[in-house]
Amino acid sequence: MMTIDGVIAEIGQVERADLERWISEGWVRPQGEPNAYRFVEIDVARVRLICTLRVDMEVNEATLPVVLSLLDQLYDTRRQMRALIERLREISPSDAPD
Amino acid sequence: MIVDDPYKALGVPRDATQEAIRSAYRKLAKQHHPDLNPGNSAAEERFKAVASAYGLLSDAAQRARFDRGEIDASGAEQRPQAQAHSGYRAHAESSAGQRYRHAGPEADEWNDPDLEAMFASMFAGGRAGPRAEPAQYRLAVPLLDAVNGATKRLTLPDQRVLDVKIPPGTDAGHMLRLRGQATKAGDGSKAGDILIEIAIEPDPLYTREGQILRLELPVTLSEAVLGGPVEIAGPRGALRLRIPPHSDTGTELRVRGRGVPAHDGKPEGDLYVRLRVMVGPRDPALDAFLQTWQPARPFNPRQTTGAAS
Incomplete structure (x- = not known):
């Protein structure tokens, strides 16, 4: 669990105003209220990802929601695939004992 | 990831401007960033090489030292890596990723009409192509x-x-x-x-519910009223049960650990014995007793079961 100040210090390349805007757009979804946000690991990793997209890849904020939406759908599908594989492994035939 | 030639990793000539190097890095990062290519280890390796090369060449002083042969490309390895953290994908693919589910964090991941349609078409069409079936x-x-x-x-x-x-x-x-x-x-x-x-x-006596076994056990009138030990064959060997006094049809006894044995990580289950009172063959003594019997607390079982007229 990190506060918004902790996240800004940890990542180094993000401005508070940008981060607050990303939260209000729903691109980052920390728990808690605006003055007491709490970030778990995936939230911090997502802020980092958005920084990479914005800075290294020059994705502008108008295009960012398209990229995030496609990424979220990709990861939804991969989580479902993993769960399916897990389930298939559970119900696949077991070897008869010797 | 050690690259022999950072210029080659970025695909730029040795006299490329810093702007050309940055532009080449951005192009390659868009293509190979591991968070955009989950599960693709080739892309991940490629991205590490590109990031490492860019780490070296984006720093004009380091680039100059490399060009003069003072450091090799692995000199970049000692630098703090831009990509030292584990990335977004590790979190997004775990259950934590549900937080950023496309349909919103409250949606049911499995209640997806699109997914259902995919499965329906998969199973309706049968198996694709011939293959050796067991x-x-x-x-x-x-x-x-x-x-x-x-x-x-x-x-x-x-x-x-x-x-x-x-x-x-x-x-x-x-x-x-x-x-x-x-x-x-x-x-x-x-x-x-x-x-x-x-x-x-099916067994004439026992039924199974997961790890639980159920048995309906006939008992005599006096066993039900007075209680006492009874011997039964048991699902897993002989068992001695103690029928409590004043039992009735429907009274349930639990015998711990005598259901389905532990297997595949499931603990052993219990045996539930449900009693059924059997009056038994004609007995003049019982008839005589009942004719004179005045119940201390008369009761109508049809009233408690709702079957009364």
Whole structure:
């Protein structure tokens, strides 16, 4: 669990105003209220990802929601695939004992 | 990731401007960033090489030292890596990723009409293309044999006889695999597996619910009223039960650990014995007693069950 100040210090390349805007757009979804946000690991990793997209890849904020939406759908599908594989492994035939 | 030649990793000439280097890095990062290519280890390796090369060449002083041959490309390895953290993908693929589910964090991940349609079309169309299927048989096993484990004989269509060990706790629908036991095709190809689907023959006394076994046990009038020990065969060997006094039809006794034995990480289950009072054959003494009997607390069982007129 990190506060918004902790996240800004940890990542180094993000401005508070940008981060607050990303939260209000729903691109980052920390728990808690605006003055007491709490970030778990995936939230911090997502802020980092958005920084990479914005800075290294020059994705502008108008295009960012398209990229995030496609990424979220990709990861939804991969989580479902993993769960399916897990389930298939559970119900696949077991070897008869010797 | 050590690259011999950072210029080659970025695909730029040695006299490229810093702007050209940055632009080449951005182009490659868009293409190979591991968070945009989850599960693609080739992209991940490629991205590490690109990031490492860019780490070296984006710093004009380091680039100059490399160009003069003072450091090799691995000099970049000692630098703090831009990509030292584990990335977004590790989190997004774990259950934590549900937080950023496209349909919103409250949506049900499995209640997806699109997913259902995909499965419907997958199973409606049958299997795609021919492929070697394992031979599949069905074996009916009496309930208690499946509970306790047993060896059952299976005669194959080619008259071969197989002794199949049924592990304790086996339930209906369980699939057993016998590797390499299918009849060889005669062309020297490898024998396939035999799959045996277990069906359960119902037991006249016992029923099973997961790890629980249930038994309906007939008791005499005096056993129900006065209580006392009774001996039963039990699902897994003889059992002595103590019937509490003033029991009735429907009274349920639990015998701990005498249900389905522990198997596949499931703990052993309990046996639930439900009593059923049987009046038994004609007895003039009982008739005589009941004719004179004045119940201290008269009761109408039809009233408690709602069957009264």
